[in-house]
Amino acid sequence: MSHTEFSPAEQAILQCILMARRDVRGNRFCPDPIAERDVNTILQAAAWAPSVGFSQPWEFVLITDKATRSQVAASFAAENARAQHLFADEKQRHYQQLKLEGILDAPLNIAVFYKPSAQPVLGQTSMVEPGEYSVVCAVQNMWLMARALNIGMGWVSILDPLKVKEILRAPAQLKLVAYLCLGYVNEFLDQPELEILQWEQRKPLETVVHRETFSD
């Protein structure tokens, strides 16, 4: 049994890390490789994530090889070229100016996969999604640990997941959950970049919190 009680000062440090975490894009990464010790600290944080039925259904691929990253960057370029046409007029012009990934700028990429269990998993018998959701919890732990280590991390989702699987020779049953770019940075933005650039506005908390049920 653990009687560890965190203090208000420790609570404030967690809040500070949660608030200071940013999605870091390409032009902000330093090219220096991340120290092996820091990489291990980030992976250890992932392994402490909750998982449905303690199934720990995650697999990580650490990628530094430039040829591999170039292939992934090509998938981004193709998908991003398609994506911009989904936005109209002013929004499309705005979209084209955004730098949305750091695949080649960041010295380390980490592809994170969900590996379904061959056996029934406790807690995954009514809803199947908690398997993938466990992997996402691991990614969020990585993000927070990286930020605390003053390492930038960005999540690239404008990719063809089947193409990425092929590039990384992933077993057929695995599913790509996240493709991450990591590297040291000199500074972090004070707010999400898409908020600063007025792509989207922050939602006031009271607009997304309901009491007892949704109102009719």
Added chain:
Amino acid sequence: MSHTEFSPAEQAILQCILMARRDVRGNRFCPDPIAERDVNTILQAAAWAPSVGFSQPWEFVLITDKATRSQVAASFAAENARAQHLFADEKQRHYQQLKLEGILDAPLNIAVFYKPSAQPVLGQTSMVEPGEYSVVCAVQNMWLMARALNIGMGWVSILDPLKVKEILRAPAQLKLVAYLCLGYVNEFLDQPELEILQWEQRKPLETVVHRETFSD
């Protein structure tokens, strides 16, 4: 620009919170209501989560009403009765002894939904999942903040999500991502309960980490 650099001492506090976070089950919750201030701190942590295209696609329902929670508990009971038959022999006997939820024991339940956007979302044009994944990142932030506040939280996934939507009168387009039970606790287990009970073993990190590609 923020030049906030976290120190080794602050990094160690985050590691301690990540490591001490637990999925808390029914028999460990105190019935005392959670202070409104603590509830707000936990919801604020959720709102600091990353979200694809800064879409913040989350909706939260705070449930204290006993009649509502009893209906959700009935869905758990039905789904759990079905689930146990998926496990064979010894595993089934073990399953039947587990306490897997705290819906009525915990003073506060929070249902967390994903609300898809009616417009295209930046970053969600090739893969649709990052919308739901954003909501999961918010849940993990809540879990860590709750633990730092010495509040227990459990995630119940043995539920019929459509039944829960109906009970909470959720709009049709919303998707249930997580159903959470929260309350003060006197202590936290040192390890995940399913690890202590030898339901599953912890995977050594090196078995889930690959270099450059999966090996052939």
